[in-house]
Each structure stands twice: as structure tokens, then as C-alpha cells.
Amino acid sequence: MDDPPLRILIADDHPVVRAGLRAVLETEPDFVIVAEAATAEEAVELAGSGAADVVLMDLRFGGGMNGSQATAAITARPGAPRVLVVTTYDTDADTLPAIEAGATGYLLKDAPPEELAAAVRTAAAGRTALAPAVADRLMNRLRAPHTVLTRRETEVLALVAEGLSNQGIGERLHLTRATVKSHLAHVYAKLGVDSRTAAVAAALGLGIIRR
Amino acid sequence: MDDPPLRILIADDHPVVRAGLRAVLETEPDFVIVAEAATAEEAVELAGSGAADVVLMDLRFGGGMNGSQATAAITARPGAPRVLVVTTYDTDADTLPAIEAGATGYLLKDAPPEELAAAVRTAAAGRTALAPAVADRLMNRLRAPHTVLTRRETEVLALVAEGLSNQGIGERLHLTRATVKSHLAHVYAKLGVDSRTAAVAAALGLGIIRR
DNA sequence: GCCGGTCTCCACCTTTTGATCGATGCCCGG
DNA sequence: CCGGGCATCGATCAAAAGGTGGAGACCGGC
Numbered sequence: 001m002d003d004p005p006l007r008i009l010i011a012d013d014h015p016v017v018r019a020g021l022r023a024v025l026e027t028e029p030d031f032v033i034v035a036e037a038a039t040a041e042e043a044v045e046l047a048g049s050g051a052a053d054v055v056l057m058d059l060r061f062g063g064g065m066n067g068s069q070a071t072a073a074i075t076a077r078p079g080a081p082r083v084l085v086v087t088t089y090d091t092d093a094d095t096l097p098a099i100e101a102g103a104t105g106y107l108l109k110d111a112p113p114e115e116l117a118a119a120v121r122t123a124a125a126g127r128t129a130l131a132p133a134v135a136d137r138l139m140n141r142l143r144a145p146h147t148v149l150t151r152r153e154t155e156v157l158a159l160v161a162e163g164l165s166n167q168g169i170g171e172r173l174h175l176t177r178a179t180v181k182s183h184l185a186h187v188y189a190k191l192g193v194d195s196r197t198a199a200v201a202a203a204l205g206l207g208i209i210r211r
Numbered sequence: 212m213d214d215p216p217l218r219i220l221i222a223d224d225h226p227v228v229r230a231g232l233r234a235v236l237e238t239e240p241d242f243v244i245v246a247e248a249a250t251a252e253e254a255v256e257l258a259g260s261g262a263a264d265v266v267l268m269d270l271r272f273g274g275g276m277n278g279s280q281a282t283a284a285i286t287a288r289p290g291a292p293r294v295l296v297v298t299t300y301d302t303d304a305d306t307l308p309a310i311e312a313g314a315t316g317y318l319l320k321d322a323p324p325e326e327l328a329a330a331v332r333t334a335a336a337g338r339t340a341l342a343p344a345v346a347d348r349l350m351n352r353l354r355a356p357h358t359v360l361t362r363r364e365t366e367v368l369a370l371v372a373e374g375l376s377n378q379g380i381g382e383r384l385h386l387t388r389a390t391v392k393s394h395l396a397h398v399y400a401k402l403g404v405d406s407r408t409a410a411v412a413a414a415l416g417l418g419i420i421r422r
Numbered sequence: 423g424c425c426g427g428t429c430t431c432c433a434c435c436t437t438t439t440g441a442t443c444g445a446t447g448c449c450c451g452g
Numbered sequence: 453c454c455g456g457g458c459a460t461c462g463a464t465c466a467a468a469a470g471g472t473g474g475a476g477a478c479c480g481g482c
Binding site: 376377378388396399406407 | 437438440
């Protein structure tokens with residue numbers, strides 16, 4: 001084993017998780033943790049210096065840029081390191097943007113240590129490393145092509161989810177009641193529902209809106 | 212420093228988090244990690260053996276018993292160890308049951324290592340260790356004494372959150388529309404809202420209904 | 423240059439919801 | 453045994469939401 005070491009950058013806002021990933025990965029003799037980042041911005045900066053082969057990226061940071069945005073920023077550059085998303089969350093809302101952003105893999109934090117190490121090697125080699133649960137969902141996604149709401153529709157729907165009336169939404173967005181209703185009618189059609197509450201429920205399930 | 216060591220049990224379904232907590236806590240010379248549990252059931256069993264002074268408890272496990280239930284099971288016994296909840300989630304839906312279940316403290320995983328160690332000592336001494344964010348919310352909770360919906364009201368509200376109409380809810384529960392409306396009127400009053408969608412939003416925030 | 427999607431708005435009509443009065447029966451605790 | 457909370461229903465009325473069938477303006481792509 002005289003291969004060059006595999007250089008890893010850990011990006012997570014939780015000190016405990018950083019320590020955990022470090023502890024798990026350092027049991028592999030050819031892995032070297034070259035840096036840790038506590039914010040997405042920091043991760044982008046450190047990844048840009050070319051010091052790492054693989055970035056382990058969390059998706060949610062306390063504030064500011066999120067993990068998907070950071071992933072996009074990192075992978076956009078030539079000669080960028082591979083980004084392996086390691087997160088707690090396993091929903092469409094989280095996975096899809098991360099994968100679109102150019103993540104090489106997506107693991108869940110409940111993965112056993114060996115799987116984690118194996119995924120890092122897979123990612124370093126440029127191949128995709130997906131957690132089984134994530135892989136499953138992606139397959140389903142391909143079968144049922146996904147609902148795309150326009151920006152305006154999503155915006156209106158988000159306000160519906162906050163309990164506002166059409167009138168209230170209109171005032172908030174400087175629109176008439178008619179326009180709001182029009183947007184909502186389109187949303188209902190796309191989601192296959194026929195009431196605002198059902199739309200909110202469906203959208204929460206699909207990860208179109210959050211919380 | 213010839214104090215007896217402080218014996219700690221780590222309960223979390225994520226290997227990475229267990230490794231992280233272990234790594235962080237082992238920097239304290241008088242801390243000893245006596246065991247790790249990957250399920251809530253395992254945690255209850257290990258805590259019952261009297262081998263630990265403090266249990267670090269996650270709230271969400273993959274399946275089966277959750278952390279609050281495990282906390283209740285552990286603290287119910289005489290001579291039980293202190294339970295310190297350490298989790299990612301910071302919502303009423305998570306904190307309140309845990310505290311009611313007898314947790315001595317509640318920390319978030321983004322706490323800095325020193326704070327974590329300090330909290331373990333505080334908990335071991337039987338004093339309450341709360342993350343600032345959690346403490347804040349508890350204060351608010353005391354000011355606005357909490358909403359208790361009756362079983363029927365909660366049941367109706369849950370169906371509203373699924374997008375059913377009053378008529379549909381009535382059919383599902385074998386009630387007339389009038390009864391459903393009556394229950395909902397009470398729900399609105401208790402939650403301080405005036406529409407079904409707002410009620411769903413509020414209830415999700417308060418953890419009265421889930422997902 | 424025209425087509426399609428998006429965003430904006432209007433009018434008319436039906437259905438649903440919410441608000442406000444009720445009423446009855448049940449059960450539990452003081 | 454009586455009050456109060458709970459659960460069940462009724463009726464009425466105004467407001468909101470949803471359905472239908474439009475229209476004009478903008479913009480990007482073929």
C-alpha cells in the first residue's frame with residue numbers, strides 16, 4: 001500500500017459530527033483529514049485550494065449558504081474535488097438539489113463505518129456512491145417525472161402554507177386576488193389536488209415547501 | 212483530581228455520531244464511555260444495569276422505541292442514571308416530550324465540545340443542563356400555557372392536514388358536517404387562528420400533528 | 423415571426439368554510 | 453347531584469375559496 005494518501009475535507013456545522021467522521025475515517029491508514037469547515041462558505045474556500053480529493057459535505061448549516069449551494073460552487077470549478085454528501089436527512093427536498101449540484105454521492109449518517117470508508121473511495125475514483133434508500137427514491141423519481149411549480153406558484157403556495165388567505169397573499173405579493181387564485185388553480189392541477197390544504201399537504205410530502 | 216470517573220452511556224443510531232461524542236468526551240480525563248447503544252431498547256437495557264452515571268440520548272432512532280420513550284423507561288426506575296438528550300432537532304414536538312419523560316438536560320448537536328462536557332458534569336450532578344435555544348422556548352411556553360386539544364379535535368385536525376373537506380372528514384369519522392365544524396371551531400379558538408390552513412401550520416409548528 | 427410558457431388580471435357562479443346562535447346526552451369529580 | 457368539559461347535532465348567514473372561461477403582455481426558442 002504505497003498509494004498516495006486520500007485527502008479529505010470535512011464540512012459540517014456540528015463539532016460532534018466532525019469529530020465522529022474524523023474518528024471513523026482515521027481508522028483507514030491511507031485517509032488523511034486535511035481540514036474541517038464549520039460553515040458552507042469555509043468549505044467552498046478550502047475546497048478551492050486544491051488540498052482535498054474528497055469533500056464530505058453536510059447539507060444544513062446553521063445559517064448562510066447551505067450544503068447544496070456549496071456543492072454547486074465547489075464542483076463548478078475545473079479540477080474540483082469530489083463532493084460526497086453525508087447527511088441525516090433522506091427526503092426529496094434534500095437529495096435532489098444536492099445531486100443536481102454535482103454531488104458524486106449521497107450517504108446517510110446512519111451508515112456503518114465500513115460503508116462510509118468504501119463510499120469515500122468510490123467517490124474519489126469518480127464513481128457514484130449512493131445510500132440504498134436514496135437510490136431507491138431516485139428510481140421512483142425517474143418513473144414519475146416530477147412536478148415542477150414555477151417560482152411564482154411556489155411562492156404563493158408557501159404563503160398558503162402559512163395560513164394566509166388569497167386576499168392576504170395578494171397583499172403580501174402585490175397582486176390581486178384574481179392572480180393568486182389563478183396561480184393556485186395551476187398548483188392544484190399540477191399537484192392533482194383540489195383544495196389549498198391538500199396542496200400544502202402534498203407539497204410538504206414532495207418537499208416542494210418546507211416545515 | 213482523584214474523583215471516581217464519570218461513567219457515560221451513548222445512545223444513538225448513527226455510528227458517526229456515537230464516534231463523535233466518544234471522541235469529544237474522551238478528551239476529558241475523568242470521563243469513561245462505558246457502553247454504546249444503537250437502539251432505544253438497547254439503551255434502556257444497558258442503563259438498567261447501573262453501569263452508567265449519565266446517558267447521552269438521541270431522540271430519533273431508525274425504528275421502534277424513540278428517545279423520549281426510552282428516557283421515560285430509564286428514569287422511571289429507582290437509582291436511574293441521569294439522561295441528557297443530545298439531538299439535532301429543536302422543536303416543541305421533540306423537546307417537550309423528552310423533558311416530560313424526565314430528561315435532566317437537552318442539548319443540540321451543534322454545541323461546542325466544551326459546552327457538551329460541561330453539560331455532562333451538570334447533568335451528573337443532577338442539575339438541569341439546557342441549550343440556550345431550548346431554554347428560550349421553554350420560557351415562552353410557560354408564558355403561553357400550552358394548548359391542549361381533545362382527542363377528537365386532534366383527530367379532526369389531522370384529517371384537515373391531509374387535505375380533506377369537512378364533509379370528507381365527517382364521512383371518515385362517521386360524523387355530520389356540523390360536528391366537524393364544531394370541533395374545528397374549538398381548534399381555531401385554542402390555536403388562535405381562523406382558518407383550517409393556518410390551523411395546520413400552527414399545529415405543525417407546535418408538534419400537535421406531524422409531517 | 424409565431425408558438426408556448428409565464429405572469430398578470432376580469433367576471434360569474436357554485437361550493438365550502440367560518441361565525442354565531444343554539445340544543446342534547448354523557449361522564450367525571452367535587 | 454350538579455356543574456363543566458366533551459362530543460354530538462341543527463340552522464342561518466357572510467365570507468372565502470374553487471371552477472370556468474376568458475384576456476393581454478412579456479420573453480425565449482425554433
